[in-house]
Amino acid sequence: MNREELKACALSLPLVPGVYLMKDSKDTVIYVGKAKKLKNRVVQYFRDTGSHSPKTLKMVSQVDHFETIAAPTEFEALVLECSLIKHYQPKYNILLKDDKGYPYIRLDLRESYPRMSLATRVLTDGAKYFGPYGSRGRSQQIIDSLYKIFRLPLCSKRFPADIGKARPCLNHQMKLCDAWCTDCALQQEYQNRIRQAVSLLEGKGQQLCDSLRRDMEQAAQELNFELAAQYRDKLRSIEALSRQQLMTAGRAVDTDVIGIHETEAKVCIAVLHYVGGDLMDKEYSLFPASTEHAELLSAFVKQYYLSRKELPKAIFLPVEIEDRELFAQLLSQQYGRKLRITVPQRAEPRKLLELACTNAREEAERATDAAERLSGTLRLLQSLLGLPQPPLRLEAYDISNTAGTDIVASMTVFEEGKPKKSDYKRFKLRGMEDQDDYGSMRQVLCRRFCHYLDGDKGFDKRPDALLIDGGQNHAAIVAEALLQMGIELPIYGMVKDHRHRTRALITPQGQEIGIAHHPAVFSFIGRIQEETHRFAITYHRQLRSKRVKGSRLDAIEGVGEKRRNRLLKDFKSITAISQASVEELCSSVPRSVALAVYKHFHPSEQEEPTCES
Numbered sequence: 001m002n003r004e005e006l007k008a009c010a011l012s013l014p015l016v017p018g019v020y021l022m023k024d025s026k027d028t029v030i031y032v033g034k035a036k037k038l039k040n041r042v043v044q045y046f047r048d049t050g051s052h053s054p055k056t057l058k059m060v061s062q063v064d065h066f067e068t069i070a071a072p073t074e075f076e077a078l079v080l081e082c083s084l085i086k087h088y089q090p091k092y093n094i095l096l097k098d099d100k101g102y103p104y105i106r107l108d109l110r111e112s113y114p115r116m117s118l119a120t121r122v123l124t125d126g127a128k129y130f131g132p133y134g135s136r137g138r139s140q141q142i143i144d145s146l147y148k149i150f151r152l153p154l155c156s157k158r159f160p161a162d163i164g165k166a167r168p169c170l171n172h173q174m175k176l177c178d179a180w181c182t183d184c185a186l187q188q189e190y191q192n193r194i195r196q197a198v199s200l201l202e203g204k205g206q207q208l209c210d211s212l213r214r215d216m217e218q219a220a221q222e223l224n225f226e227l228a229a230q231y232r233d234k235l236r237s238i239e240a241l242s243r244q245q246l247m248t249a250g251r252a253v254d255t256d257v258i259g260i261h262e263t264e265a266k267v268c269i270a271v272l273h274y275v276g277g278d279l280m281d282k283e284y285s286l287f288p289a290s291t292e293h294a295e296l297l298s299a300f301v302k303q304y305y306l307s308r309k310e311l312p313k314a315i316f317l318p319v320e321i322e323d324r325e326l327f328a329q330l331l332s333q334q335y336g337r338k339l340r341i342t343v344p345q346r347a348e349p350r351k352l353l354e355l356a357c358t359n360a361r362e363e364a365e366r367a368t369d370a371a372e373r374l375s376g377t378l379r380l381l382q383s384l385l386g387l388p389q390p391p392l393r394l395e396a397y398d399i400s401n402t403a404g405t406d407i408v409a410s411m412t413v414f415e416e417g418k419p420k421k422s423d424y425k426r427f428k429l430r431g432m433e434d435q436d437d438y439g440s441m442r443q444v445l446c447r448r449f450c451h452y453l454d455g456d457k458g459f460d461k462r463p464d465a466l467l468i469d470g471g472q473n474h475a476a477i478v479a480e481a482l483l484q485m486g487i488e489l490p491i492y493g494m495v496k497d498h499r500h501r502t503r504a505l506i507t508p509q510g511q512e513i514g515i516a517h518h519p520a521v522f523s524f525i526g527r528i529q530e531e532t533h534r535f536a537i538t539y540h541r542q543l544r545s546k547r548v549k550g551s552r553l554d555a556i557e558g559v560g561e562k563r564r565n566r567l568l569k570d571f572k573s574i575t576a577i578s579q580a581s582v583e584e585l586c587s588s589v590p591r592s593v594a595l596a597v598y599k600h601f602h603p604s605e606q607e608e609p610t611c612e613s
Contacts, residue, residue: 001065007046009066013039017077018070019084022092025064029088034081034323038068053292054383059092078326082302094287094299103139105130105201107194112187113159113180114194115152116143130201146200149234150193151178160184209235256312257349259356260297260319261364264376264520265289268364269300272356273312284363289376297321301341305331314340318353374417377520384513384521385505387490391464392416396494396532397478398469399440400540407432408543409444410536413463414528423458426539441474442481449485465490467528472510479508494529502529553577556600558593567597577601 001009015037022031022045035041045052045060052060071077085093106119108127118139122129147154154171159180168179180186216231255274260267270284285304287296298321305311311331317324320343328341344350368376378390385391394414401407413423427444445466451459466489468474475493482489492505495512502525505513515521552574553564570588571577577585578601585594 003046003060006063006066007043010039010043010046013042013068014070015039016070017072017074018068019077019080021067021069021084021088022059022063022090023065023067024062029084029090030062031059031090031092032081032084032088034074034077036074036077038070042066042068054379055092074323075326075329078323079330082306082330085303086306094296095303103136105139105143107198107201109194109198113153113190116146116197118143128198142201146197148176150197151176152190152193152197153177153180155181157181160187254312255314255316255352257316257352257356258297258301258318259353259358259360260293261357261361262289262293263361263364263368263373264380265368265372266364266376267293267296268360268367269297270356270360270363271304272352272359274352282359284360286364286367289380294319294321298323302327306334311335311337311339314342316349316353316356317341317343318357319343373520377524378417380518381521381524384515384518385465385490385492387465389464391490393461393463394465394467394528395463396467396469396528397441397444398529398532398536399437399444400533400536401435401440407435407440408536408540409440410532410539411444411448412528412532412535417524419531423461424535425458426535428543437470438473438477441468441470442477445478446481446485449482449487452487453485463489465492467505467525467532468493469529469532471495472506472508475506476508494525496529502526552600553597556593556596558596559589563589563593 017036018034018038020033020035020038020042021029022033024030033041045056045063049057049060069080071080085095089095104119104122106117106127106129107114108125110126118136119129146152153159154177155169163181163184166181168177168182171177172179178186178189180190212231212235216228216235219225219228219231257272257274259270259272261270262268265288267287267289268284269287270282272282285300297317297319301315301317301321305315324341324343328339331339331341344353375390378392381387382390392415396412396414397409399407399409407429409427409429411425411427413420415423425448427447429440429443432440432443448459452462466478468478468491471493473493475491479491482491491508492513493507494502495504495506497503502522503514503516505515505525507513515525553559553567559567566588567577567585568574571580577597580598582591582594582598585597588594589597
């Protein structure tokens with residue numbers, strides 16, 4: 001179906017809650033969404049395309065047909081949406097990695113000598129599973145720490161089959177293992193230590209620490225200081241592990257605080273897990289930039305928390321999301337207890353949100369290299385300006401003069417976000433006697449694109465957009481001049497604030513596009529504006545300096561361009577010429593001219609100096 005046919009189908013939908021499934025020409029589900037009123041929501045995709053993000057525009061361009069499923073209530077529509085997204089994994093929905101990406105620690109307590117291992121999912125095999133955890137590396141670190149604390153076997157021996165077959169290995173000599181391979185009688189102590197490790201994994205570290213502290217004090221009272229020292233070292237290790245343990249869902253979970261930050265190329269969502277008021281974990285997920293934050297957070301929390309084994313008591317969000325209360329109701333129903341999802345306003349929880357956003361920023365910046373930053377900035381600029389593609393070649397223009405004299409213009413070029421100085425151009429304005437910025441800009445752009453139409457080398461590349469130093473009128477003058485030449489290009493004036501920084505771009509029609517709230521674009525356009533201004537004013541100063549230097553000599557009778565240049569070449573400066581004697585001047589110009597130059601700089605001297613032969 002074409003867009004008009006899709007729009008007609010959408011207009012025929014009922015005003016009831018439900019779910020819609022966008023499909024491509026191969027009947028593949030590419031997007032799933034929920035609506036309070038199906039007709040109103042679906043028709044927006046095919047009616048007002050100008051307000052769509054680049055991602056939505058691309059999705060809509062691939063829609064061949066759609067299907068809808070009506071639901072009795074909006075709550076049931078939300079449940080159905082979550083189920084369908086999980087089932088179809090649509091290309092244009094924001095998707096998290098599945099449960100396989102979050103490892104568990106597996107421990108089968110039915111074995112004689114249970115060992116911990118990593119598992120990618122929870123199976124109904126009778127074993128205990130702890131987690132999920134943020135990463136495989138961190139999960140393995142927790143296992144290694146537990147084995148070290150309780151001096152459990154790190155070797156590959158199988159128990160009890162290998163007991164007594166060989167001498168204890170190096171781990172025992174290094175006091176990392178208590179030589180469980182030497183005696184079957186140690187099995188009970190082994191299982192006791194496994195139970196202690198389980199207590200830690202279940203968040204009962206404080207109880208275990210209290211028990212060890214009592215044992216340590218008892219050993220000290222009995223003057224068994226070596227045993228007391230062992231209890232002390234184990235206690236310290238367990239307390240350190242309890243502070244650092246990165247569980248993403250445990251029975252003691254209290255509050256999750258979610259932060260978000262966007263760089264030029266990536267968006268990061270960070271989740272800080274607080275247990276009993278203490279920060280116990282950080283997890284983060286990365287997504288492509290230019291996705292609406294509220295939309296991204298909404299998709300994230302739905303998929304993230306529906307896959308958890310346990311829930312916090314509260315979730316703090318940085319911004320409001322659609323269906324917040326409905327989703328809290330769904331989680332409360334699924335897990336059998338009340339859960340709060342809020343956007344806190346009080347100072348204390350807002351500080352927690354700031355910390356979460358700081359963590360999100362650090363991870364996003366760490367994951368974004370310089371090339372991605374430039375590419376992301378250009379994509380964001382494309383989105384702000386509504387361009388069909390990122391502006392890979394930008395040309396910027398500025399005029400410089402002093403009270404209408406030495407009028408010059410600069411053209412700078414930025415390709416793929418970087419200055420391309422080999423393509424810079426500078427123009428000396430012709431026939432301009434008074435200051436006329438509009439006329440100057442018109443002349444410069446006409447000259448530049450006449451060269452382009454003629455295919456002249458250095459001017460033969462077509463820019464993706466033009467940036468003009470000035471406001472709407474400057475942009476309009478340029479647009480009119482190019483249109484008369486049969487050239488249509490996106491043209492934007494660079495509007496400055498009181499600190500002479502570009503705060504916005506403006507079209508020839510007067511539409512202002514703010515960039516101050518987009519730091520990457522703000523910085524990028526600011527760099528272009530400063531570089532263009534620098535290049536223009538440098539050329540202007542060169543011309544003015546040359547004119548000023550030459551003017552004092554030009555006023556002397558008998559000094560023309562050649563004699564002026566000869567004097568400047570020989571004496572290097574006006575000051576040196578003014579201090580030279582007649583005989584010294586005679587080495588560069590005829591005697592009569594030397595006398596005229598000398599008298600010009602020494603008008604108070606009455607006697608005529610002589611020129612020695």
